[in-house]
Amino acid sequence: MSSTNRSVAIIGAGQTGISAAVGFLNAGFDVTVYSDRDQAGLFRDVSATGTAVTFGLSQESEAALGVDTFAGRAPQVTGISARTITGSGHDYTELLDFDADFPGFEAIGVDTRLKVDERITQFQDKGGTFLVEEVDPDRLDTIAGQHDLTLVATGKGGLSTLFSVDEARSPYKSPQRSVLLLTVEGLDHGPDVFAHRSAAGGKHQAFNFADQGEGWWGPYLHKDAGPSWSFLGWAQPGSEWERRFQSVTDAHSAHKVVIDLHREYFDWDLPEVLRTRVIAEDPHSWLQGAVTPTVRNALGHTASGHRITALGDTAVAYDPITGQGAQSGFIQAAGLVAAAKDHQGEFDDVWITETYNKFLTSRVDAANLATRIFLRDPVFADYASVLFPAAATNPKFGAALFGLLSDPSPVLSINSVDDAKSLITAVAGEDADSILAKFAPVGRFSRSELDALASAI
Ligand SMILES: Cc1cc2nc3c(=O)[nH]c(=O)nc-3n(C[C@H](O)[C@H](O)[C@H](O)COP(=O)(O)OP(=O)(O)OC[C@H]3O[C@@H](n4cnc5c(N)ncnc54)[C@H](O)[C@@H]3O)c2cc1C
Known part of the structure; x- marks a missing residue:
């Protein structure tokens, strides 16, 4: 069958919904997007739904959908430095x-509001129909009856409860971290x-791991400020950090929490943090909340029995520690377009069901396992206790560990500490035990000399 005259409805113009919309349009479908906000409101009146950094493979999915990855337009990001x-x-x-440098890819951090804005324009310029209305279950019933394929991409909340939870793939019943973004x-x-x-300076992201949680800085392209930095903090439930995060009410209070956190816990990075300023033009430059990692069944039915399909965060919501959510959305969208075509x-x-199962087994299962390892879930603490020291000792394995952010599939081979060691040995080309025997705690990190450097200029 030709794609001509086959129709797709997409509910929600977040970065996943609108990118899928462009992809379906390029594949020859008639596409209608239903958004609860207009284009200006999506750009101006909401926070970015996350940092949404893409790492490698997901950029290929964006390219397959026919949307710009922002490569060359956002600050270059070539690796990560990690401290614990x-x-x-x-x-x-x-x-x-x-x-470590990323193995064979660069990361790209772009404001989701900027991506959405550009892609709505692209979608409409190419002949897509963009309708502003908040879709409720009754309206969804009508829409699904009028289209060959109806995709629900309304994010973690929205209409997601129309899709049942895949309990076997959703081991957590509550958030594993409170999150602060600025x-x-x-x-x-x-x-x-x-x-x-x-040595890469501002081209590497900076990750700190501590008992109460984690802190991360990444180069970013902000919709108003342009090249900038994004901070993400994760706080363990019940921790003192969590109380700090939850006290945030605006960008200025978020900034104070971030500075205090570095003053008290990560002072080696403090001079960099003290240089940062709140973005005055954007009252929504921050986000505070928590995600319960959840995998849903993508097939749902409306009251009259019409089929609906979950897409993006509506289908799978991840804790953001390994930056999988936005990436997963692009990969799912590209897979759907290719299969539908x-x-x-x-x-x-x-x-x-078959299209979704392929996505689950080729991406989601690995992405979730990698996320649980990085969250230092006690179930996988034994794996983390060999993977991270090995990464710190062997640069090749260090690069491979952060390569998991692009392609997490190697973790699926790990079912025991011995498997983790086999992966280390295979990647590093040296026996894991001999690598781990060389590991010694750092003792004292080098401190930022940014202020000293600046005053010497
Ligand atoms: C702090 C944080 C950091 C993150 N960092 C990363 C990262 O580095 N890398 C990564 O890959 N992922 C990351 N993520 C995840 C990523 O941001 C999300 O997965 C992604 O933005 C979700 O996009 P989406 O389009 O599926 O959903 P959303 O962005 O939530 O979009 C849903 C859209 O649907 C609209 N809508 C809702 N209800 C209705 C309705 N009834 N009718 C019509 N429209 C409706 C909403 O207004 C919204 O526009 C992070 C998440 C968080 C919270």
């Missing part, structure tokens, strides 16, 4: 410190920035 401490306040031990300006991406952590006949229960 244990202890609290100023009384901590500095354990791991390593810096985008700031004032700090550039030159070689002096974070130079104490990496080639499909002859109705998009029936079998087609929806």
Whole structure:
């Protein structure tokens, strides 16, 4: 069957919904997007739904959908430096410190509001229909009856409860972290920035792991400020960090929490953080909340029995520690477009289920396992206790560990500590036990000399 005259409805113009819409349009479908906000409101009146950094493979999915990945337009990001401490306040031990280039890809961090804005324009310019209305279950019933394929991409909340939870793939019943996001300006991406952590300076993201949670800085392209930095903090449930995060009410209070966190826990990075400024033009440059990681069944039915399909965060919501959500949305969308284009006949229960199962087994299962390892879930603590020291000791494995952010599939081979060691040995080309025998806690991290460098200029 030709794609001509086959119709797709997409509910929700977040980055996943609108990118899928462009992809279906390019594949020859008639596409209508239903959005609860108009284009200006999506750009101006909401926060970005996450940092939404893409790492490698997901950029290929964006390209397959026919949307711009922003490569060359956003600050260049070539790797990550990671540091781990244990202890609290100023009384901590500095354990791991390593810096790795991403293996064969660069990361791209772009404001989801900017991506959405560009893609709505692209979609309409190409002849797509963009309707502003909040779709409720009754209206969804009508829409689904009028289209060959109806995709629900309304995010984690929205209409997601119309899809049942895949309990076997959703082991958590509550969030594993409270999350704080803040985008700031004032700090550039030159070689002096974070130079104490990496020779790549401001081209590497900076990750800190502590007992109460984690903190991360990444180069970013903000919709108003342009090249900027995004901070993400994760706090363990019930921790003192969580109380701090939950006290945030605006960008300024978020900024104060971020500065205090670095003053008290990550002071090696403090000079960089003190250079940052709140973005005055954007009252929505911050986000505070928590995600219960959830995998839903993608096939649902409306009251009259019409089929609907979950897409993006509506289908799978991840804790953001391994940056999988936005990436997963693009990969799912590209897979759906490719499968729909080639499909002859109705998009029936079998087609929806088979297409989704392929996505689950090729991406979601690995992405969730990698996320649980990075969350230091006690179930997988034994794996983390060999993977991270090995990464700190062997640069090749360090790069491979962060390669999981692009392609998490290697973790599916890990079912025991011995499997984790086999992966280390295979990647590093050296026996894992001999690598781990060389590991020694750092003792004391190098501190930022950004202010000293600046005053010497
Ligand atoms: C703090 C944080 C950091 C993150 N970092 C990363 C990262 O580095 N990398 C990564 O890949 N992922 C990351 N993520 C995840 C990523 O941001 C999300 O997966 C992604 O933005 C979700 O996009 P979406 O389009 O599926 O949903 P959303 O962005 O939530 O879009 C849903 C859209 O539907 C609309 N809508 C809702 N209800 C209705 C309705 N009834 N009718 C019509 N429209 C409706 C909403 O207004 C919205 O526009 C992060 C998430 C968080 C919270």
